[in-house]
Amino acid sequence: MKVPYLDLRILDKTHKEALHKRLEAVLAHGRIIEGPEVQEFERRIAQRIGTRFAVGTGSGSSAIYMALKALGIGRGDEVITTPFTWIITVNAIAATGAKPVFADIKTDFNVDPKKIEKKIRPKTRAIVPMHVGGHLCEMEFLEKLARQHGVYIVEDAAQAICGSLGARRAGSFSTIAAFSMNPMKVLHGYGEAGVVTTNSERLYGRLKKLRHAGTRQDPMGRHFNQCDFISLNHKIDTLQAAFLLDNLDRLESIWHKREKIAKRYDALLGGVVELQQLHPDEVHGRYLYLIRCQKRDALRRVLAQNGVETKIVYSPLACDATPYKNRRSLSMPVSRALLKQSLSLPLHEKMSLAQAEFVSKTIIKFFAKE
Numbered sequence: 001m002k003v004p005y006l007d008l009r010i011l012d013k014t015h016k017e018a019l020h021k022r023l024e025a026v027l028a029h030g031r032i033i034e035g036p037e038v039q040e041f042e043r044r045i046a047q048r049i050g051t052r053f054a055v056g057t058g059s060g061s062s063a064i065y066m067a068l069k070a071l072g073i074g075r076g077d078e079v080i081t082t083p084f085t086w087i088i089t090v091n092a093i094a095a096t097g098a099k100p101v102f103a104d105i106k107t108d109f110n111v112d113p114k115k116i117e118k119k120i121r122p123k124t125r126a127i128v129p130m131h132v133g134g135h136l137c138e139m140e141f142l143e144k145l146a147r148q149h150g151v152y153i154v155e156d157a158a159q160a161i162c163g164s165l166g167a168r169r170a171g172s173f174s175t176i177a178a179f180s181m182n183p184m185k186v187l188h189g190y191g192e193a194g195v196v197t198t199n200s201e202r203l204y205g206r207l208k209k210l211r212h213a214g215t216r217q218d219p220m221g222r223h224f225n226q227c228d229f230i231s232l233n234h235k236i237d238t239l240q241a242a243f244l245l246d247n248l249d250r251l252e253s254i255w256h257k258r259e260k261i262a263k264r265y266d267a268l269l270g271g272v273v274e275l276q277q278l279h280p281d282e283v284h285g286r287y288l289y290l291i292r293c294q295k296r297d298a299l300r301r302v303l304a305q306n307g308v309e310t311k312i313v314y315s316p317l318a319c320d321a322t323p324y325k326n327r328r329s330l331s332m333p334v335s336r337a338l339l340k341q342s343l344s345l346p347l348h349e350k351m352s353l354a355q356a357e358f359v360s361k362t363i364i365k366f367f368a369k370e
């Protein structure tokens with residue numbers, strides 16, 4: 001049975017028609033840049049996350065970079081983050097001029113707050129936790145740590161739009177949070193997009209400038225050639241905002257389909273491989289389904305021979321990427337162990353339960369033979 005890791009086609013006729021209508025509406029009103037859909041998208045995202053403000057961006061990369069810049073982070077500052085992340089988390093820190101400092105993870109793949117605590121120094125300005133695969137970091141511990149040491153939290157919530165802890169959603173635990181809405185994400189556009197959320201009106205004003213080359217607006221709201229910050233173009237397209245509005249309406253149904261697949265994996269694979277452990281009051285964002293096991297490479301080969309696509313995240317660790325690896329070599333034992341043992345299984349809304357069962361049975365058979 002073929003089980004693709006991802007399937008970005010739009011097969012549902014009603015959905016396709018809805019997107020065509022969105023496209024036609026944008027072409028008809030002609031406000032291709034900063035059109036009304038952008039504001040509506042931002043209003044709905046802020047409402048969903050539970051923050052006062054949201055600013056749409058051209059990508060999740062722009063979102064995390066702008067979040068750090070809005071806080072004035074730059075040269076001479078240190079920002080603590082995880083090595084077990086997509087490289088953008090670290091590149092965004094380095095692009096501000098600040099120094100990324102790495103703290104090891106725990107066996108749930110998320111950064112270890114106790115390791116963060118050990119790395120806090122007078123130069124530390126912020127902590128950037130990343131919710132791996134949509135599983136939330138220990139945010140209450142991190143909030144306490146941030147308060148104690150007077151540092152900011154900037155959540156890289158790129159993978160966690162549907163994740164929450166108790167009554168709070170991912171993105172509501174930090175001074176600023178960044179989300180990605182690229183085509184692979186649970187809430188996705190059909191091109192690049194992202195969003196930044198915050199409760200601070202001052203930061204909201206800065207983010208709106210940063211998105212638009214750092215420029216000011218005249219009384220009519222038009223940006224002119226005077227800039228307060230050095231920045232580039234980080235604007236979201238009206239068209240992507242329009243498509244995202246449509247997918248926001250479908251988001252709960254997308255998440256439920258992914259949750260069902262994940263629960264079937266849980267039921268069949270628990271006790272066979274190690275599963276990502278959740279907090280008691282957590283809703284997992286269901287971006288990735290990660291397992292840990294011995295003989296990972298042999299298992300991956302057998303899955304591939306049976307038509308199942310899988311992925312290894314995140315290789316090499318961000319701390320071993322060329323710009324960062326020449327620093328004093330970093331041990332990061334848990335990250336290194338998990339990089340060797342972990343595998344990301346197919347998890348998307350176009351998968352059937354039969355496919356999830358086939359993947360699970362192939363894994364069970366593999367370990368029965370071992």
Ligand SMILES: Cc1ncc(COP(=O)(O)O)c(C=O)c1O
Nearest residue numbers: 059060061086088158180181182
């Ligand atoms: C953890 C993390 N941070 C940042 C990003 C960057 O988002 P984008 O691809 O929208 O620029 C991603 C995207 O995959 C991500 O997974």
